[in-house]
Amino acid sequence: MNREAETTATDPHPDLTSPPSSAPAAAAVDQTRRALIGTAAGVTAAAVAPGLVLYSNANEAAPRTDPVSDVHRWGMLIDTDRCATGCTACVTACDRENGLNLQAKPLGDDQDKWQNQRATWIRKVRLQDNLTGRMTNLPLLCQHCENPPCVDVCPTGASFKRADGVVMVDRHTCIGCRYCMMACPYKARSFIHERVEQNLSRAPRGKGCVESCNLCAHRLDNGDISTACADACAHEGHHAIVFGDLKDPDGPLRQALAASPNRQIREDLRLNTGVRYAGI
Amino acid sequence: MKRIVYREWRVEPARYWGLIAILGAAIAIAGLAAIYMEHEGHWLTGMTNSVVWGTPHVFAVFLILSASGALNVASISSVFGKRFYKPLGRLSGLLAAALLVGGLLVLVADLGRPERLLVAMTTYNFTSIFAWNIFLYSGFLAITIGYLWTMADRKGEPFVERVGTVAFLWRLALTTGTGSIFGFLVGRSAYDTAILAPLFVVMSFAYGLAIYILVLLYSFAADGRPLGPAMLKRLKNLLGLFVAALLYFTLVYHLTKLYGTKNTDIETFILVSGGIYTLLFWGGWVLIGGLLPLAILYHPVRGNQREWITAACGLVIAGGLATMYVIIIGSQAFPLEIFPGQTIIEFGAPGDIGGAVAPYIPSLPELLLGLGGVAMALMITAVGIRVLQFLPESLADRDVDPHASVVRPA
Amino acid sequence: MDIIMIPPHHRMARRARPQRITWLARVALLIGLLLLAAAASAERVGGFVLPSSQAATAATCVEPTEYMRRNHFELIRHQRDETVYGGIRSTKHSLAGCVTCHVGHDGDGTPIPIADIGQFCNACHRYAAVRMNCFDCHATVPVGEGWNQTVTAPSAPTAQLADTALPPGHPSRGQPAPDR
Numbered sequence: 001m002n003r004e005a006e007t008t009a010t011d012p013h014p015d016l017t018s019p020p021s022s023a024p025a026a027a028a029v030d031q032t033r034r035a036l037i038g039t040a041a042g043v044t045a046a047a048v049a050p051g052l053v054l055y056s057n058a059n060e061a062a063p064r065t066d067p068v069s070d071v072h073r074w075g076m077l078i079d080t081d082r083c084a085t086g087c088t089a090c091v092t093a094c095d096r097e098n099g100l101n102l103q104a105k106p107l108g109d110d111q112d113k114w115q116n117q118r119a120t121w122i123r124k125v126r127l128q129d130n131l132t133g134r135m136t137n138l139p140l141l142c143q144h145c146e147n148p149p150c151v152d153v154c155p156t157g158a159s160f161k162r163a164d165g166v167v168m169v170d171r172h173t174c175i176g177c178r179y180c181m182m183a184c185p186y187k188a189r190s191f192i193h194e195r196v197e198q199n200l201s202r203a204p205r206g207k208g209c210v211e212s213c214n215l216c217a218h219r220l221d222n223g224d225i226s227t228a229c230a231d232a233c234a235h236e237g238h239h240a241i242v243f244g245d246l247k248d249p250d251g252p253l254r255q256a257l258a259a260s261p262n263r264q265i266r267e268d269l270r271l272n273t274g275v276r277y278a279g280i
Numbered sequence: 281m282k283r284i285v286y287r288e289w290r291v292e293p294a295r296y297w298g299l300i301a302i303l304g305a306a307i308a309i310a311g312l313a314a315i316y317m318e319h320e321g322h323w324l325t326g327m328t329n330s331v332v333w334g335t336p337h338v339f340a341v342f343l344i345l346s347a348s349g350a351l352n353v354a355s356i357s358s359v360f361g362k363r364f365y366k367p368l369g370r371l372s373g374l375l376a377a378a379l380l381v382g383g384l385l386v387l388v389a390d391l392g393r394p395e396r397l398l399v400a401m402t403t404y405n406f407t408s409i410f411a412w413n414i415f416l417y418s419g420f421l422a423i424t425i426g427y428l429w430t431m432a433d434r435k436g437e438p439f440v441e442r443v444g445t446v447a448f449l450w451r452l453a454l455t456t457g458t459g460s461i462f463g464f465l466v467g468r469s470a471y472d473t474a475i476l477a478p479l480f481v482v483m484s485f486a487y488g489l490a491i492y493i494l495v496l497l498y499s500f501a502a503d504g505r506p507l508g509p510a511m512l513k514r515l516k517n518l519l520g521l522f523v524a525a526l527l528y529f530t531l532v533y534h535l536t537k538l539y540g541t542k543n544t545d546i547e548t549f550i551l552v553s554g555g556i557y558t559l560l561f562w563g564g565w566v567l568i569g570g571l572l573p574l575a576i577l578y579h580p581v582r583g584n585q586r587e588w589i590t591a592a593c594g595l596v597i598a599g600g601l602a603t604m605y606v607i608i609i610g611s612q613a614f615p616l617e618i619f620p621g622q623t624i625i626e627f628g629a630p631g632d633i634g635g636a637v638a639p640y641i642p643s644l645p646e647l648l649l650g651l652g653g654v655a656m657a658l659m660i661t662a663v664g665i666r667v668l669q670f671l672p673e674s675l676a677d678r679d680v681d682p683h684a685s686v687v688r689p690a
Numbered sequence: 691m692d693i694i695m696i697p698p699h700h701r702m703a704r705r706a707r708p709q710r711i712t713w714l715a716r717v718a719l720l721i722g723l724l725l726l727a728a729a730a731s732a733e734r735v736g737g738f739v740l741p742s743s744q745a746a747t748a749a750t751c752v753e754p755t756e757y758m759r760r761n762h763f764e765l766i767r768h769q770r771d772e773t774v775y776g777g778i779r780s781t782k783h784s785l786a787g788c789v790t791c792h793v794g795h796d797g798d799g800t801p802i803p804i805a806d807i808g809q810f811c812n813a814c815h816r817y818a819a820v821r822m823n824c825f826d827c828h829a830t831v832p833v834g835e836g837w838n839q840t841v842t843a844p845s846a847p848t849a850q851l852a853d854t855a856l857p858p859g860h861p862s863r864g865q866p867a868p869d870r
Contacts (some may be wrong), residue, residue, distance in 0.1 A: 213380040
């Protein structure tokens with residue numbers, strides 16, 4: 001975790017309202033994020049009354065040795081006003097991070113059909129308001145519900161919610177019935193329709209199972225509190241995605257959530273999603 | 281009432297083996313189709329990440345519904361005490377078990393990882409209605425076999441009423457469970473209503489009885505057993521009642537949906553603008569599966585003619601498959617309403633479907649797999665009645681009901 | 691194995707009549723000898739560790755070799771649930787760790803898929819006629835950056851694993867690829 005060493009308190013409170021500067025490279029962004037986390041941990045330590053169990057991200061900056069717990073609940077705030085038209089950096093980064101770019105269209109499959117058959121964890125969506133005609137861009141991914149319909153319906157319990165709020169699929173017990181895909185209101189899940197020839201060690205994938213975004217769990221488990229999509233968005237200079245801990249009142253995510261009005265997609269279903277959107 | 285004598289099916293060997301060969305071939309082809317899909321992956325079906333359940337599920341759900349419906353005939357005699365139906369009980373139980381096995385095989389063969397069936401049988405998530413259904417299905421099979429024993433064995437006879445009642449309640453639970461698989465899906469506009477459960481119950485009544493009458497007519501005609509007009513008249517009147525109830529529940533389902541403004545879009549899709557799904561709804565579900573059979577069954581003359589009753593049963597079955605297609609596939613093809621009040625301009629890469637009607641064209645292997653399930657159900661039935669005493673010697677009116685002469689023969 | 695097998699026989703023997711003790715003892719001895727012979731032949735069967743793998747340079751596997759031969763699947767399966775449900779990825783019993791250490795390399799230092807015919811996993815599983823389906827989904831060579839696949843110090847071959855093999859802090863990680 002060489003990034004930890006780079007932590008310097010440059011800008012503990014990134015301005016969420018002004019357009020971000022375009023210059024910073026990924027490393028600089030990481031520094032900002034790390035600094036924020038470090039500061040947040042410090043603030044927590046100073047502000048919270050003694051006797052409370054303190055936790056900080058700092059002591060997690062190594063591969064974890066204890067099981068994930070509900071001390072954290074990982075989530076996101078996506079500021080749709082910052083999500084740029086025509087930009088698909090988050091999608092590309094997700095594809096590379098999770099080996100989705102290694103999928104190959106089976107010989108003989110129709111190109112359009114294949115696009116609807118290949119696994120997609122995050123997609124760029126462009127909306128137009130029916131009344132005003134206002135355009136909105138946003139990335140749509142698994143919303144990591146607190147009460148996920150996909151978990152309710154899975155007959156074997158392969159679709160599950162981890163203690164830290166990450167909704168994912170245990171491929172070892174998934175039988176490929178696709179009931180979770182029927183139940184998901186967001187089309188977040190994909191079925192592996194084809195034989196898979198190439199895999200990354202960190203992202204196993206095989207024919208006949210269902211999968212979806214796992215908030216880059218392999219990063220989280222190593223204490224790297226980030227996702228590929230959020231990093232890529234920041235790298236492009238858009239900073240539309242803030243990733244963090246929904247349970248940390250002083251963390252970057254909660255601060256960002258408090259700073260601007262935001263809502264859940266299909267709020268009417270009362271799923272209490274972990275991914276929130278501003279500007280829709 | 282005369283003692284009922286049951287005899288093995290004595291159709292001539294050439295015809296029997298011919299039938300077995302045809303059904304066997306259909307099953308073998310379905311097996312090959314399943315292996316092909318399993319080996320290559322589901323990309324070669326019409327199914328996608330939008331339409332995740334396809335033609336195999338149309339057949340599987342239809343067969344499972346019919347299974348519980350076919351058991352009704354036995355229930356009428358042992359639960360509701362209509363002894364007129366008693367000789368029909370054994371075939372009813374056999375057909376129920378056979379249809380269920382056929383449906384489940386299709387369902388299992390379509391899984392992404394069918395070799396993990398053991399996982400499904402040993403790892404349960406009890407918040408899943410699907411997991412409950414695994415119990416309901418296996419329980420149904422066990423109860424039906426027990427029920428057959430009470431109907432067929434002298435020692436079991438004292439229990440027939442009790443076991444029959446359990447079987448009846450169980451089949452109601454099973455169909456309710458099957459309906460709930462769809463009814464509890466809050467994310468999809470076409471589902472998300474509790475009325476799907478009773479709708480599925482009346483569907484099962486109608487489809488199960490239609491299949492039952494067809495099998496009865498065919499097997500009796502094939503080895504020249506008498507089947508009295510009064511018996512047939514009761515069965516076809518019952519079918520008419522079930523079909524009418526099905527139409528009524530269909531009406532209520534759509535009225536319920538139309539009442540909520542938020543469902544206007546899905547209703548417009550199914551009833552007006554849905555292309556193939558609209559056509560299948562009006563042409564298949566309502567006309568072929570409902571109005572036409574009703575017109576035949578209640579026709580003063582044709583309603584009593586075997587050919588016309590056969591046709592009516594066939595129409596109910598065809599309409600039933602169309603109904604399943606609309607309910608299962610039409611409802612998935614209709615876009616998820618992720619962003620109410622917004623129009624989706626772009627959704628992922630071109631070809632990825634969101635906010636638009638998802639294309640679905642059934643592929644040949646899927647269709648063959650589904651038909652294989654039907655063939656399997658018929659094969660089990662044919663072998664069953666051939667080797668065991670399932671069919672009554674005679675269903676002539678005077679053999680079944682002492683008051684038969686009251687009913688005017690057609 | 692013989693040591694494990696004999697005690698139950700002793701317990702049975704103690705409760706049995708004197709004549710039967712000798713009889714049971716003989717049977718136990720025979721079983722013990724047979725198992726010894728089987729163990730000895732299993733010993734000869736060893737040697738599936740490929741000279742071109744990291745494992746060849748290690749004195750022992752993550753647990754004693756004999757224990758690993760019989761129980762590796764229990765360890766992997768236990769670790770599998772720890773990883774999937776608990777997010778614990780960095781222990782020595784991970785499948786990725788097995789692959790990293792046991793994968794063979796060709797003359798150019800390119801890793802050969804571990805489930806290929808004659809390679810570490812395949813060779814023994816073929817001999818034992820036990821089908822495995824780990825590699826239906828899991829990578830058969832170390833691909834991409836991962837935290838749970840390094841048991842001993844990584845050897846040279848990782849260098850040619852393109853950009854996906856970059857360490858977590860590497861600035862270029864997560865950058866969009868030109869193609870998709």
